[in-house]
Amino acid sequence: xxxxxxxxxxxxxxxxxxxxxxxxxxxxxxxxxxxxxxxxxxxxxxxxxxxxxxxxxxxxxxxxxxxxxxxxxxxxxxxxxxxxxxxxxxxxxxxxxxxxxxxxxxxxxxxxx
Amino acid sequence: xxxxxxxxxxxxxxxxxxxxxxxxxxxxxxxxxxxxxxxxxxxxxxxxxxxxxxxxxxxxxxxxxxxxxxxxxxxxxxxxxxxxxxxxxxxxxxxxxxxxxxxxxxxxxxxxxxxx
Numbered sequence: 316x317x318x319x320x321x322x323x324x325x326x327x328x329x330x331x332x333x334x335x336x337x338x339x340x341x342x343x344x345x346x347x348x349x350x351x352x353x354x355x356x357x358x359x360x361x362x363x364x365x366x367x368x369x370x371x372x373x374x375x376x377x378x379x380x381x382x383x384x385x386x387x388x389x390x391x392x393x394x395x396x397x398x399x400x401x402x403x404x405x406x407x408x409x410x411x412x413x414x415x416x417x418x419x420x421x422x423x424x425x426x427x428x
Numbered sequence: 429x430x431x432x433x434x435x436x437x438x439x440x441x442x443x444x445x446x447x448x449x450x451x452x453x454x455x456x457x458x459x460x461x462x463x464x465x466x467x468x469x470x471x472x473x474x475x476x477x478x479x480x481x482x483x484x485x486x487x488x489x490x491x492x493x494x495x496x497x498x499x500x501x502x503x504x505x506x507x508x509x510x511x512x513x514x515x516x517x518x519x520x521x522x523x524x525x526x527x528x529x530x531x532x533x534x535x536x537x538x539x540x541x542x543x544x
Contacts, residue, residue, distance in 0.1 A: 319471070346530045355437070357518065357534040358472075365529055373531070405471055409530050414460055414479045414522075417532065419471035 316341050319420035321406050327426045328396040336391040336423050338406030346409045347389040348417065349373075349381065351402040358405065364389055365411075396427045430455045432521050434535035441509045441542055449504040449538045451519030460522035461502040462532065463493055467515045475517075478502060489513070509542045516540075 322337045340347065345366045350358040360373030364383040378400055380392040389408075393400060403424050407417040431454045441447045453459055460479050464472040476487025483495045493504045502519060516537050523531040 348531075355536055357536040360531060363529060363531060371529075407472075411530075414477070415530065416462060416474040416477055417472075417530070418474070419464075421471045422469075 318342065319406055319408055319418050321404075321420035321423050323423060324421070325424045327428065328393075330396060330398065330427060332396050333392070333394050334396070334425075336393070336404055336406075336425075338389045338391065338420060339387050340389075340406075340408040340418070341387065342408060342410075342418065343386060344408035344418070345386065345411045346415075346417075347383065348407045348409075349379070349389070349391045350405045350407065351375065352405060352422075353402050361391065361404075393425075398427050401425060401427045430521065430523060430525065430533055432519050432533050432535040434517075434519055434538045436538050437536075438539045438541060441540070443511050443542050443544050444508050447506050447509040447513070447540065447542070449517050449519075449540060451502045451504065451535060452500050453502060453519070453521045454500060455521050455524050455533075457524045459495075459500075459502075459524075461493075461495065462520040462522075463487065463491070463502075463504050464518045464520065465489075465515050466518065466537075472518060475504070509540075511542050511544055514540055514542045 348363045349361040362381040406420040409415045409417045463475040478495045519535040520532040
């Protein structure tokens with residue numbers, strides 16, 4: 316099993332550009348999450364999904380969008396990139412239920428200049 | 429409001445000595461608590477969790493954590509630190525207001541530095 320994979324690993328965007336961060340998991344997990352990690356701030360939840368076709372906002376959703384058309388994939392879309400979106404983005408997945416741990420991808424380091 | 433606090437930005441310990449990384453939490457209802465480790469330029473890796481049962485939980489790489497309900501704490505411990513344990517450690521608690529979504533609230537992280 317590859318677990319959770321994310322592409323790209325690094326990306327530099329100009330202000331106003333758009334991009335999609337890809338996330339795929341091969342563990343047949345229903346629950347998937349997108350976080351951003353900023354130095355000294357821990358992880359903040361952007362969006363999450365409890366199954367294909369179901370998504371909901373997390374703590375910091377502004378400037379982002381998601382879709383979940385399949386169990387495996389959970390892409391994160393950035394529209395009109397801003398410097399405040401410079402961060403490291405992590406995708407995670409877990410089996411159903413609140414007691415299950417999350418499995419994280421390796422992250423995407425995004426710089427907006 | 430629900431929250432997790434890791435009061436130390438950094439913990440320094442000599443190799444072979446015991447280590448403790450502190451975590452306190454504030455949630456309504458029974459807490460589901462987790463510890464994760466992040467090595468440089470990597471994603472987070474699950475170490476251990478407390479859901480119910482024995483207050484002392486054992487996890488990966490020789491780590492354990494003690495749940496203390498009266499002190500609302502879930503400190504991470506290891507009897508003998510290794511240089512390879514040097515990493516960023518995150519405590520997390522399930523968001524109990526979110527009804528089985530599995531959402532977690534993370535602390536800000538503690539850097540553990542183990543010196544030879």
